[in-house]
Amino acid sequence: MSLNERGYFEELSQRLFGALHGGEHLFLNLAAEQTQFLRINGAKARQIGTVADGLLSMTYLHETQDSSGKSVLRKASRNITLSGISYTDRAELYEALAALRREAPTLPPDPYATLPANPGASDTRRKGELLAIDAAPEALLEPAQGADIAGIYASGPMVRAMANSAGLLHWFSTESFTFDYSLYTPSQRAVKATFAGQKWNQQDYSRSLAAARERLGQLEKAPRRIERGTYRAYLAPAAVQEIVNLFSGWATASEASLRQGESPFRKLRAGEATLSPRFTLSEDFSEGLVPRFNSMGELAPERLPLIERGQLRNTLVSSRSAKEYGAIANGAEESETLRAPAIGTGSLKESEILARLGTGLYLSNLHYLNWSDKQGGRITGMTRYACFWVEKGRIVAPIENMRFDDTIFGLLGSALEDLTETAAYEPETGSYYLRQLGGSRVPGALLSEMRFTL
Amino acid sequence: MSDILKEALAHLHRKQPLGAPPRAEWFGFREVRETTTVRYVRDGIPRENDVTVSKGVMAEALVNGQFGYAATSRLDPESLVQAAEQALEQARRASRWAIHRFTVAERPPVTRDYASPVAQPLGGHSPGELNALLVEICHKLKRSPKIIRTSAFTQTVEMEMRTVSSNGSDARQMFSLISVDFEATAQEGSIIQKRTDGGLRGNSRQGGWEFLHTADLWERVERVAEQALELVAAPECPTEVASLILKPDQMMLQIHESIGHPLELDRILGDERNYAGWSFVKKEDFGTLQYGSPLMNVTFDPTVPTEFASYAFDDSGCEATREYLIREGKLLRGLGGLESQARSGIPGVANARASSWNRAPIDRMANLNLEPGDSSLEELIASVERGVIMEANRSWSIDDFRNKFQFGCEYGQLIENGRITRTVRNPNYRGVTVPFWRSLKKVGNGATRGIYGTPYCGKGEPNQAIRVGHASPACLFENIEIFGGAS
Numbered sequence: 001m002s003l004n005e006r007g008y009f010e011e012l013s014q015r016l017f018g019a020l021h022g023g024e025h026l027f028l029n030l031a032a033e034q035t036q037f038l039r040i041n042g043a044k045a046r047q048i049g050t051v052a053d054g055l056l057s058m059t060y061l062h063e064t065q066d067s068s069g070k071s072v073l074r075k076a077s078r079n080i081t082l083s084g085i086s087y088t089d090r091a092e093l094y095e096a097l098a099a100l101r102r103e104a105p106t107l108p109p110d111p112y113a114t115l116p117a118n119p120g121a122s123d124t125r126r127k128g129e130l131l132a133i134d135a136a137p138e139a140l141l142e143p144a145q146g147a148d149i150a151g152i153y154a155s156g157p158m159v160r161a162m163a164n165s166a167g168l169l170h171w172f173s174t175e176s177f178t179f180d181y182s183l184y185t186p187s188q189r190a191v192k193a194t195f196a197g198q199k200w201n202q203q204d205y206s207r208s209l210a211a212a213r214e215r216l217g218q219l220e221k222a223p224r225r226i227e228r229g230t231y232r233a234y235l236a237p238a239a240v241q242e243i244v245n246l247f248s249g250w251a252t253a254s255e256a257s258l259r260q261g262e263s264p265f266r267k268l269r270a271g272e273a274t275l276s277p278r279f280t281l282s283e284d285f286s287e288g289l290v291p292r293f294n295s296m297g298e299l300a301p302e303r304l305p306l307i308e309r310g311q312l313r314n315t316l317v318s319s320r321s322a323k324e325y326g327a328i329a330n331g332a333e334e335s336e337t338l339r340a341p342a343i344g345t346g347s348l349k350e351s352e353i354l355a356r357l358g359t360g361l362y363l364s365n366l367h368y369l370n371w372s373d374k375q376g377g378r379i380t381g382m383t384r385y386a387c388f389w390v391e392k393g394r395i396v397a398p399i400e401n402m403r404f405d406d407t408i409f410g411l412l413g414s415a416l417e418d419l420t421e422t423a424a425y426e427p428e429t430g431s432y433y434l435r436q437l438g439g440s441r442v443p444g445a446l447l448s449e450m451r452f453t454l
Numbered sequence: 455m456s457d458i459l460k461e462a463l464a465h466l467h468r469k470q471p472l473g474a475p476p477r478a479e480w481f482g483f484r485e486v487r488e489t490t491t492v493r494y495v496r497d498g499i500p501r502e503n504d505v506t507v508s509k510g511v512m513a514e515a516l517v518n519g520q521f522g523y524a525a526t527s528r529l530d531p532e533s534l535v536q537a538a539e540q541a542l543e544q545a546r547r548a549s550r551w552a553i554h555r556f557t558v559a560e561r562p563p564v565t566r567d568y569a570s571p572v573a574q575p576l577g578g579h580s581p582g583e584l585n586a587l588l589v590e591i592c593h594k595l596k597r598s599p600k601i602i603r604t605s606a607f608t609q610t611v612e613m614e615m616r617t618v619s620s621n622g623s624d625a626r627q628m629f630s631l632i633s634v635d636f637e638a639t640a641q642e643g644s645i646i647q648k649r650t651d652g653g654l655r656g657n658s659r660q661g662g663w664e665f666l667h668t669a670d671l672w673e674r675v676e677r678v679a680e681q682a683l684e685l686v687a688a689p690e691c692p693t694e695v696a697s698l699i700l701k702p703d704q705m706m707l708q709i710h711e712s713i714g715h716p717l718e719l720d721r722i723l724g725d726e727r728n729y730a731g732w733s734f735v736k737k738e739d740f741g742t743l744q745y746g747s748p749l750m751n752v753t754f755d756p757t758v759p760t761e762f763a764s765y766a767f768d769d770s771g772c773e774a775t776r777e778y779l780i781r782e783g784k785l786l787r788g789l790g791g792l793e794s795q796a797r798s799g800i801p802g803v804a805n806a807r808a809s810s811w812n813r814a815p816i817d818r819m820a821n822l823n824l825e826p827g828d829s830s831l832e833e834l835i836a837s838v839e840r841g842v843i844m845e846a847n848r849s850w851s852i853d854d855f856r857n858k859f860q861f862g863c864e865y866g867q868l869i870e871n872g873r874i875t876r877t878v879r880n881p882n883y884r885g886v887t888v889p890f891w892r893s894l895k896k897v898g899n900g901a902t903r904g905i906y907g908t909p910y911c912g913k914g915e916p917n918q919a920i921r922v923g924h925a926s927p928a929c930l931f932e933n934i935e936i937f938g939g940a941s
């Protein structure tokens with residue numbers, strides 16, 4: 001049976017839960033995929049292959065009572081690669097359970113661990129119409145001939161599932177593809193694009209390539225070197241996404257991060273800094289592209305405003321943080337990172353972007369962001385791909401890459417003039433350890449100033 | 455590990471019709487079984503006791519000059535044969551658009567074995583003992599009410615890799631790896647500062663518990679806490695052009711980002727340009743480019759005992775040897791495995807590495823080291839009229855051509871007239887790669903050398919996080935833009 005079938009996960013779960021003794025609790029989480037990857041460079045096949053993988057995570061709680069009768073929990077976890085061969089997997093999981101039984105009682109108590117509950121199951125299955133494995137090279141590469149294109153195509157089913165010993169089971173499966181690519185001029189200037197979805201359509205793919213080729217034409221002019229200084233700037237949605245990714249990667253909206261002095265948003269909470277009333281950041285699962293359940297089985301609200309009109313309204317609170325800090329859990333993952341970020345739109349029309357920018361920098365992408373002073377909310381990063389110098393509302397020339405160094409309280413605060421009236425969905429194409437799901441819903445942002453330092 | 459790989463190879467051999475041309479020019483299997491154990495305690499409370507067992511096989515096939523792969527976690531000979539057939543079929547389909555006509559020379563036969571040097575094997579401590587030690591470290595770090603957060607962490611990896619191939623490879627490598635870290639965060643009013651032991655899991659080595667139970671463990675714990683407290687009372691790092699001394703735990707990052715990545719041949723060939731980026735280095739620069747000052751000597755050295763990324767052969771089967779990449783400042787050799795060497799014609803190294811069984815090998819750093827010079831740390835400091843010493847990376851950013859970088863450190867000390875005068879917080883610096891390395895004025899001697907590493911070098915499509923090692927002495931650079939934090 002395949003790892004991507006719900007029945008297989010259910011059967012393994014039931015067997016494991018059936019093997020538990022009194023005072024034992026178990027959470028199971030499955031992440032599985034069957035992916036074809038095609039790596040392309042210069043419109044040629046650099047590497048091609050498939051990966052069939054599945055990891056089952058077992059979080060085990062050993063419950064005892066202290067002398068006052070209060071529950072004491074000890075926690076340990078094991079993650080096991082599944083094969084899909086049932087007798088092999090069962091044997092390995094029983095062995096893992098035995099190891100957890102031996103280990104957990106020897107550990108110090110975890111006062112912030114939470115017992116499994118069953119607030120209600122879910123089952124989401126998103127079928128796709130994907131390219132056959134054998135068809136992918138021709139479908140991808142033939143239309144790309146004549147272009148200098150590099151990128152990665154990933155396609156296939158993915159599963160996220162969880163079950164716990166309180167009887168809860170969530171299932172989320174999707175069949176999807178992403179082709180994350182860039183096109184290059186002979187002078188190595190590039191435009192970036194992503195063609196993604198659940199139904200492969202060859203004509204749509206050709207249109208995506210044609211649109212990217214058209215944009216590439218704007219990069220043929222000699223690049224202009226921009227001096228250090230402060231400029232008006234427009235950040236296209238993919239550039240805004242990089243800032244959102246920074247927030248997510250560093251758990252900036254996490255309650256635990258705020259409490260532990262790890263997040264610059266503590267300045268918002270303390271009233272020491274503000275963001276623009278135009279800026280709204282939410283967790284928004286309404287797209288349905290990522291599961292709402294977390295590894296504990298808790299459901300996040302469909303929409304949770306985090307920053308609303310520049311004010312910190314909510315943080316991501318896991319049940320662990322709720323216990324530790326006396327806060328109210330809101331279905332966040334234990335890492336309290338963003339899973340479905342969405343930034344609110346503004347009033348800037350697409351057709352008016354250049355005119356409203358006037359003279360300044362049009363930045364399609366940012367690259368390699370990091371905190372230059374996390375406590376001060378200061379970030380640094382580079383411009384990348386199709387970035388232009390604009391004068392009086394007209395694109396003049398592409399620019400040489402620039403380093404910026406500015407604060408989020410400036411960029412998303414006092415300098416935020418407007419956001420575009422529509423937001424783009426920027427799909428997640430990352431694949432560290434396994435393919436990622438979802439993406440960000442982000443508009444473009446018009447800034448009155450952005451500081452460039454190198 | 456079982457002999458299913460050989461069994462699968464024999465199956466494939468039997469499927470070859472007699473007298474017919476070979477279905478594939480080459481088949482290979484690489485099996486990985488890796489057990490990663492994380493113990494993490496925050497503020498004296500266990501946060502993570504987690505063991506991951508990852509295991510699977512990558513089958514590779516070469517046909518019409520094109521490699522294909524299929525990775526599977528089904529570890530029976532039949533499934534491996536199916537995987538190899540799928541790898542073969544994909545390679546065949548893609549070969550019409552092959553980027554290069556590879557040959558079996560890019561998968562040389564290897565029959566060596568390797569095992570990490572281990573003084574105290576990783577099995578030697580119970581989970582309870584380890585948690586007790588990490589809790590104790592947290593308690594020692596909490597030496598003041600101003601310390602608002604403490605943590606202690608160990609990550610161990612036991613990894614066995616076996617490879618067999620149709621041209622005679624039959625080899626095994628067994629790795630024992632350990633990363634140790636602890637952190638203290640201090641707060642004074644609205645100022646918050648964090649200090650770690652080596653920055654970003656920098657204390658990563660090959661070996662066993664000897665890298666946790668070091669003679670100086672409690673001294674380091676004390677120093678981390680003290681320096682966190684120092685930092686919240688310290689002024690901002692000044693903003694000026696000055697001399698800069700980097701300690702080995704920051705040199706690690708400087709070498710990694712501004713030497714390692716730009717010298718990767720797959721970046722120079724454009725494979726990475728859609729993700730990690732390209733390189734300012736051109737093919738014609740090898741043998742000609744003066745990358746840095748004549749004091750700069752950089753080696754690719756997978757032979758250093760206990761350094762994090764030592765091995766006997768890479769994942770293509772190429773035997774690993776020590777090579778100079780840069781000698782007396784001149785660029786000589788790239789960081790590219792056999793496939794990149796065949797494509798570029800540039801001399802490379804044995805660095806085709808995969809993060810696990812489910813990823814194909816690409817050009818990676820392994821141990822990339824700056825060789826020691828002849829200055830003591832005291833001499834480095836004494837030669838500075840005004841400058842800053844920086845330790846332990848906390849922020850890193852560099853452009854996609856690996857030119858314009860900006861790095862931040864946890865801990866800085868101001869040098870005035872040849873003496874350290876005070877601690878400064880939020881020390882940062884920025885520069886451009888070649889001018890920066892040409893400003894290398896003094897290189898510390900062996901006594902200033904530190905061996906570090908990280909489990910988290912990210913690159914590749916699909917993405918791969920891999921282990922790298924970096925050894926370096928302390929170094930002095932002149933006329934560098936340094937600056938502090940604040941808004």
